[in-house]
Amino acid sequence: MKRYLVQTFGCQMNVHDSRRIEEVLEAAGWQATDESTLADLVLFNTCSVREKAEHKLRSAVGWLRPLKDERPGLVIAIAGCVAQQEGEQLLRDIPYVDLVLGPDNIPELPALVEAIRDGAPPIARTVFDLETPQFLHAHPRSDARRESSAFVTVMKGCDERCSFCIVPTTRGPERYRSADDIVSEVRALAQGGVHEVTLLGQTVNSWYEPTPGESAAPLELREKRRTASHFAGLLRRIAAEVPEVLRLRYTSPHPRHITPALIAAHAELAILPAHVHLPVQSGSDRVLKRMLRRYTAAEYLARARALQSARAGLTLSTDIIVGFPGETEEDFLETLALVRDVGFVAAFGFKYSPRPQTAALALGDDVPEDTKDDRLARLFALVEVQQRAHLASLVGTRSTVLVEGPSRDGGGRFAGRSERHEIVHVEPPAGVDPTGTLVTVEILAAFKHSLLGRMDGGVPIPDAPRTPKPRVHLGVLGGEGSES
Numbered sequence: 225m226k227r228y229l230v231q232t233f234g235c236q237m238n239v240h241d242s243r244r245i246e247e248v249l250e251a252a253g254w255q256a257t258d259e260s261t262l263a264d265l266v267l268f269n270t271c272s273v274r275e276k277a278e279h280k281l282r283s284a285v286g287w288l289r290p291l292k293d294e295r296p297g298l299v300i301a302i303a304g305c306v307a308q309q310e311g312e313q314l315l316r317d318i319p320y321v322d323l324v325l326g327p328d329n330i331p332e333l334p335a336l337v338e339a340i341r342d343g344a345p346p347i348a349r350t351v352f353d354l355e356t357p358q359f360l361h362a363h364p365r366s367d368a369r370r371e372s373s374a375f376v377t378v379m380k381g382c383d384e385r386c387s388f389c390i391v392p393t394t395r396g397p398e399r400y401r402s403a404d405d406i407v408s409e410v411r412a413l414a415q416g417g418v419h420e421v422t423l424l425g426q427t428v429n430s431w432y433e434p435t436p437g438e439s440a441a442p443l444e445l446r447e448k449r450r451t452a453s454h455f456a457g458l459l460r461r462i463a464a465e466v467p468e469v470l471r472l473r474y475t476s477p478h479p480r481h482i483t484p485a486l487i488a489a490h491a492e493l494a495i496l497p498a499h500v501h502l503p504v505q506s507g508s509d510r511v512l513k514r515m516l517r518r519y520t521a522a523e524y525l526a527r528a529r530a531l532q533s534a535r536a537g538l539t540l541s542t543d544i545i546v547g548f549p550g551e552t553e554e555d556f557l558e559t560l561a562l563v564r565d566v567g568f569v570a571a572f573g574f575k576y577s578p579r580p581q582t583a584a585l586a587l588g589d590d591v592p593e594d595t596k597d598d599r600l601a602r603l604f605a606l607v608e609v610q611q612r613a614h615l616a617s618l619v620g621t622r623s624t625v626l627v628e629g630p631s632r633d634g635g636g637r638f639a640g641r642s643e644r645h646e647i648v649h650v651e652p653p654a655g656v657d658p659t660g661t662l663v664t665v666e667i668l669a670a671f672k673h674s675l676l677g678r679m680d681g682g683v684p685i686p687d688a689p690r691t692p693k694p695r696v697h698l699g700v701l702g703g704e705g706s707e708s
């Protein structure tokens with residue numbers, strides 16, 4: 225039996241890709257293991273968005289060196305964004321790596337590994353599928369790892385070119401998947417027991433129905449189509465055609481593509497969450513311009529307000545970079561002001577780090593490290609105050625929770641996500657396992673990053689009601705930061 229181990233670094237896109245990697249390997253007769261000493265293939269699925277993630281990868285690969293010396297037949301592979309960015313250079317830098325694989329080349333993985341096991345020299349395969357984009361289907365799990373939530377990719381790549389971001393280089397230009405294909409995958413997942421679907425894309429809300437030869441269309445025409453975004457129509461179609469899906473999330477939207485149609489969809493579709501993660505990156509117009517974000521703080525705030533008005537209690541979280549080249553104390557204070565004005569209930573904060581092949585490299589890296597640390601700490605302190613206030617405001621209210629499984633803290637509790645994405649620990653009646661069901665709970669207590677609720681009604685999923693409109697404004701927690 226051939227065994228593989230996949231280790232994932234980075235965002236939800238990478239988590240999703242890792243699942244597809246596992247499926248491709250298992251279809252070719254491989255079996256998963258958690259032990260590197262038992263593995264015939266160890267694959268690192270990598271992220272290069274932050275310098276830290278790249279360092280973590282290099283250190284993790286280093287740990288395998290002794291194992292490779294002991295068992296030269298072990299295949300070591302690096303996939304994902306670092307693989308795409310570095311290509312053959314990685315094989316030169318880390319000579320005991322056998323395979324470097326780009327995100328678009330996942331279907332070729334089993335054949336490439338077999339070639340290496342048969343004695344082929346190290347291989348770097350990092351070619352974008354520009355002409356005929358492939359989207360690997362997510363399959364519902366039927367084993368013990370069966371899940372009630374799943375990701376579905378609707379587009380890949382990015383045409384935005386924010387000056388700090390390496391994603392357009394590592395993921396290529398935007399390519400879209402047809403609505404028919406997306407709906408059919410969502411339907412298959414729902415039939416396999418999935419009740420919450422998250423639509424995934426680097427700028428997910430720029431989605432539009434692709435036409436044949438899309439990638440050859442002039443850039444101006446593509447930009448026009450993206451700006452017109454058909455994304456709200458896609459959400460409506462899934463809601464209408466796959467009623468078994470109880471929650472439909474999406475990540476990560478770009479503020480530029482929060483259209484009136486999308487805002488209206490939030491007002492009308494109960495299936496949509498009462499939460500949006502909307503990366504802002506900075507609250508200073510001067511910095512936003514240098515980041516090439518193509519919106520102002522006032523425009524962002526107007527769209528945030530429109531979303532909040534569309535649905536009572538809708539919460540927002542965001543991504544923020546501190547210490548971008550040239551960011552002054554005044555710029556940073558404008559970011560804090562925007563955090564207060566929007567009322568974010570969570571934020572993923574990052575210190576700027578120069579990335580190769582990005583426009584911001586030309587701007588230098590002039591904010592001292594201790595200033596970045598200080599700004600990040602002040603940002604987190606503010607967000608924590610807002611988050612605590614929101615969580616505390618929930619005590620005594622009711623919420624609906626999709627239960628994901630036993631809580632990590634043990635004690636007979638289960639954990640799931642509310643309609644706004646907070647982690648809620650649930651105390652079910654004795655002997656009841658509510659995993660995979662939508663339950664209503666009374667919120668009894670607020671912790672630092674989660675809530676405790678008492679279950680007062682477990683509803684088997686097929687009869688579960690649609691997520692009701694929330695009556696209160698809640699916090700949102702958990703997950704990874706994203707790009708967009």
Ligand code: SF4
Nearest residue numbers: 382384386389707708
């Ligand atoms: S930050 Fe997001 S929108 Fe900007 S280039 Fe990167 S992936 Fe694209």
